[in-house]
Amino acid sequence: MNTPLVSILLPFRDPDPDHFAECLNSIRYQNYSNAELVLVDNGSTEGFSKLIEPYSSHFKVLKLVYESIPGISNALNTGLTYCSGKYVVRMDADDVMLPGRISEQVFHLQNSPDLGAVSGFAYNHSHISSAEGIDYYVDEINSLLLPEDIYSYRFIESPLIHPTITYDMNLIERFGNYSTLPDEPEDYELWLRWLTSGVKISKTNRPVIIWRDTPGRLTRTDSHYTRSSFNKVRMRYLQSFLMSKPMGDRPIWVWGAGKLARQKIKLLLESGVTIAGILELGEHSKYLDIPIVNYNQIPDKSQCYVISLVSNRGVHQQIRSFLEEKGFKVERDFLLCG
Numbered sequence: 001m002n003t004p005l006v007s008i009l010l011p012f013r014d015p016d017p018d019h020f021a022e023c024l025n026s027i028r029y030q031n032y033s034n035a036e037l038v039l040v041d042n043g044s045t046e047g048f049s050k051l052i053e054p055y056s057s058h059f060k061v062l063k064l065v066y067e068s069i070p071g072i073s074n075a076l077n078t079g080l081t082y083c084s085g086k087y088v089v090r091m092d093a094d095d096v097m098l099p100g101r102i103s104e105q106v107f108h109l110q111n112s113p114d115l116g117a118v119s120g121f122a123y124n125h126s127h128i129s130s131a132e133g134i135d136y137y138v139d140e141i142n143s144l145l146l147p148e149d150i151y152s153y154r155f156i157e158s159p160l161i162h163p164t165i166t167y168d169m170n171l172i173e174r175f176g177n178y179s180t181l182p183d184e185p186e187d188y189e190l191w192l193r194w195l196t197s198g199v200k201i202s203k204t205n206r207p208v209i210i211w212r213d214t215p216g217r218l219t220r221t222d223s224h225y226t227r228s229s230f231n232k233v234r235m236r237y238l239q240s241f242l243m244s245k246p247m248g249d250r251p252i253w254v255w256g257a258g259k260l261a262r263q264k265i266k267l268l269l270e271s272g273v274t275i276a277g278i279l280e281l282g283e284h285s286k287y288l289d290i291p292i293v294n295y296n297q298i299p300d301k302s303q304c305y306v307i308s309l310v311s312n313r314g315v316h317q318q319i320r321s322f323l324e325e326k327g328f329k330v331e332r333d334f335l336l337c338g
Contacts, residue, residue: 003084003085004034004035004036004060004061004084004085005034005035005085005086005087005106006032006034006035006036006085006086006087006088006089006102006106006166007035007036007038007082007083007084007085007087007088007089007169008027008035008036008037008038008089008091008102009038009040009076009079009080009083009088009089009090009091010023010027010037010038010039010040010079010090010091010092010093011039011040011042011067011072011075011076011079011092011093012039012040012041012042012044012048012092012093013041013042013043013044013070013075014044014045014046015044015048015093015094016094017048017051019093019094019212020048020051020093020094021051022096023091023092023093023094023095023096023097024051024052024055026096026097026098027091027097028055028058028059029099030097030099030100030101030102030103031099031100031103032102032103032106033060034060035059035060035085035089035102036059036060036061036062036063036083036084036085037055037059037061037062037063038063038065038079038082038083039052039062039063039064039065040065040066040067040075040076040078040079041064041065041066041067042067042070042071042072042074042075043067043068043070049064052064061084063082065078065079065082067079071180072178072186073177073178073179073180073186074180076177076178076186077177077178077180080169080172080177083169085169086168086169086170087105087106087109087166087167087168087169088166088167088168088169088172089101089102089105089166090162090163090164090165090166090167091163091209092162092163094212095163095209095210095211095212096209096210096212097208097209098123098207098208098209098210101120101208101209102166104120104204104206104208105118105120105166105204105208106166108202108204109166109168112202114200115147115200115201115202116167116168116170116171116194116199116200116201117165117166117167117168117171117194117199117201118165118166118167118201118202118203118204119150119160119161119164119165119166119201119202119203119204119208120164120203120204120206120207120208120209121142121164121203121204121205121206121207121208122138122141122142122161122163122164122207122208122209122210122211123207123209123210123211124138124211124213125210125211125212125213133313134213136313136314137157138161138211140157141157141158141159141160141161144159144203145202145203145205146202147200147201147202150195150201150202150203151195152330152331152336153336154191154192154195154237155234155237155238155335155336155337155338156316156336156337156338157230157338158185158187158188158191158230159191159201160187160191160201161209161211162187163209163211164203164208164209164211165201171194171199174197175190175193175194175197175199176193178190183226183228183229183232184229184232184233185229185230185233188230188233188234189233192233192234192237193237196237196240196241227260230338231263231264231267232267234264234337234338235264235267235268235271236271238268238307238335238337239268239271239272239273241335242273246305246331246332247305248305250302250303250304250305251274251276251277251303251304251305252273252274252275252276252304252305252306252307253275253276253277253278253279253298253299253304253305253306253307254268254275254277254278254279254306254307254308254309255278255279255280255295255306255307255308255309255310255319256278256279256280256308256309256310256311257278257280257282257287257292258310258311260309260311261309261310261311262287264309264337265278265287265288265290265309266288269288275290276290276304277290277291277292277293277299277304278290278291278292278293279292279293279294279295279298279306280292280293280294280295281294281295282294295322298326301326301327301328301333305333305334306323306328306333306334306335307334307335307337308334308335308336308337309337311338316336319336320334320336
């Protein structure tokens with residue numbers, strides 16, 4: 001038997017049976033036959049083998065494996081050991097794969113040797129009454145198409161929705177598995193690890209999944225996905241980036257002195273980053289002996305390197321426009337962080 005080119009990696013734990021059946025059907029009807037389906041049961045309390053059994057004849061290979069240690073990172077890493085394809089297509093049990101997703105993403109990877117991974121748009125199908133934040137996030141993430149856009153967004157929020165991505169298995173071999181550290185968002189950490197190492201990631205200009213935002217989704221229920229968890233991994237990689245001295249000898253200034261920004265300032269200071277000043281809307285004051293000045297009094301770009309730590313939705317573009325009007329260039333003279 002020839003080795004499949006593609007491995008569809010799908011971990012699950014007690015999924016909604018109707019959603020799971022819809023998910024499996026959406027994979028079944030892809031116009032791509034050279035694929036195996038790797039299902040990882042991460043401790044489901046109910047048996048799903050009867051639900052999976054009818055699909056066994058529709059895939060070149062269907063592997064059902066078990067991982068008893070709780071946690072999606074453990075399930076993913078176990079599943080990866082069973083993936084024999086060159087490309088890994090990620091999928092979640094609540095979501096629906098849209099037609100043509102696999103063939104298009106594989107085509108992009110095969111014809112763009114400089115790319116390590118390809119993502120795509122997500123349709124947000126929310127089951128939350130107040131999902132405005134998720135709607136905004138999905139719209140913003142869907143706007144990131146080019147590798148440079150994804151790279152520049154990396155410290156604001158996770159620039160990729162996990163089940164939209166297809167990646168070369170070589171990335172796992174080169175940079176390691178998903179992180180199993182406690183309270184660390186495994187997908188965001190992996191993207192930061194790849195992007196820091198120079199991996200290029202792009203998006204196809206079309207939707208690839210219907211993404212269900214349900215009350216039980218891990219991003220809403222698991223401690224790995226709290227704001228604090230994202231901040232810790234974000235600041236860790238930001239500190240590593242700053243150690244490479246992109247600012248040269250210029251002192252670092254941060255933009256933002258609110259409660260959330262101060263939490264991130266503390267994380268940077270604890271990691272050894274020196275901050276010369278803080279830009280804010282208000283009048284002069286201090287925080288931890290660091291001077292706070294009105295943003296209109298920002299030093300010349302030759303005299304500072306600016307890191308925006310403002311989390312308010314929609315403010316990133318305003319700050320970017322202000323800095324660019326003053327001749328600052330993203331990455332070279334400033335960074336936008338969430």
